[in-house]
Amino acid sequence: MGTDENRQTQRLGAPEDFVRDTWYPVLESKRLGRRPVGVTRLGRQLVLWRDAQGRPVAQDAACPHRGADLSKGRVVSGCLECPYHGLRFAADGACVRVPCEGSTRPIRADLRVKGYVVREGLGLVWLWWGEEREELPPLPWTHELPDAGAGSCTATLTWNVPFARVMEGNLDLHHFPFAHRRWAPGMGTLLDPYTARLEGDTIHTHGVLRRDDGKPWDGRSGFEAEIRVLFPHLVLLRFGSFTQAMAAVTPIDAESTWVVFRYRSSLPLLGGLVAWLLVQSEVRLIQPEDYALLRDSEPRHPAREDFHLVRADAGIALWYRLYERRLEAQRRALPSGEVVQRAVR
Structure with missing residues (x-):
């Protein structure tokens, strides 16, 4: 099989390509x-x-x-x-x-x-x-993700967007002033400072969106956010001292994705109301705009080589690196010829 055919095989997004274990x-x-x-x-x-x-x-x-x-x-x-x-x-x-x-x-x-x-x-x-084991690992991040209950609100979405594209969107901070300009008038477009690092299977990112005034960050101005991803599909976001959000992403099939997200606010007395309002704003305002952009992005099943990433995409680059390495390891574990057979079906 030639190089182009191999590349197409790797982008099929077949159910066998879902990250296992x-x-x-x-x-x-x-x-x-x-x-x-x-x-x-x-x-x-x-x-x-x-x-x-x-x-x-x-x-x-x-x-x-x-x-x-x-x-x-x-x-x-x-x-x-x-x-x-x-x-x-x-x-x-x-x-x-x-x-x-x-x-x-x-x-x-x-x-x-x-x-x-x-x-x-x-x-x-x-x-x-994944494979059956005598002893399975515990549920992930049970002490990190916000629980359901007082001070939290949960919603779910079904998107006609492949899994990788949804995860890419979850790590994207610098799209906000443009994709959601109606809801964030005057938000700065410069993402600085911004850091992204990999620690085991966890991607840590931290950034500040602020005005491009040519000055170093003063430590106070701008919109500051921390996004962490436990590969392949759990996202934890922190905004300020009182607000925490999570997203858990599961493929429905090769082309569609189920997303559950939750906001939690520790604001005294008003935490539950704040979480509900944040979820409503996501469902009614933010997520429809993200969905329209991700749904129409091409190719639907990208590889890192399809992108010309910039510094602000460092977290996305780390996720795709993990994703491609994991899928390649899974393919190598398949019986000989099975990947080729999937490609020509």
Whole structure:
């Protein structure tokens, strides 16, 4: 395969290219009650439900019998019942009832639905995307990300934008005075000082947007922000002394992305109201403008070589470096020829 074909293969954005061996949030906990919920995450159609003990369960949504959507079924006696023929599946995926066969006939072992490891934390249901292990790592950044509850407000978005483009946007500070000029009149356009460094799998950035007056920063003026990213998909932002924000980004498929974001304010008495107002401004004002720009950016599945990055993009450059290295390592681990087969399908 020639160089151009290799490059195209690397940019396909196929589900196999999602960064593995990490926890991805897939749903807000409050959205998962007594009824099954269907979602598409990481290129898979999933059904989420709660067992008799209230623990979340994630399984493939297609019934192994004849492919009916299990998310349209119901939970009965701690098992998931198919809406088409009434087959029931336990939390471990085993089929425990086939009504048309009666209660005395043995149930075939291949009537099993594939399951995924899930845990709850920070008001979210997280799914482990990677190889099975005897001991999985803990949920990431549980002591860093703002929890749901008093003083916080959470919202979710579904964007027709590939995962990498969404993460690129989360690390971009110097777009604000231009993309959102209506909401930030007079904001300075000079990003100085600005630093970006990599520490393990964490990208640390800190910058100040201020007026370009030819003078050194006085330590007070301008808009100051700290953005940290735990690769590949968790973002923590701090603005001033009282405001903290997070974003957790999960691929839906190769072309679309699910984003959950949360604001938290520690302002006495008014923290919850401030967080709610910030979330509303994001949903109604800021995010629609970001979405329109990211959706139309080309190429949809970029590599670092497609960009002519400037100093203010140093955090983005670090993220793409990690992303490309991780995907390359995953491709090398695939059986010989599998990448080529994906490219020509």
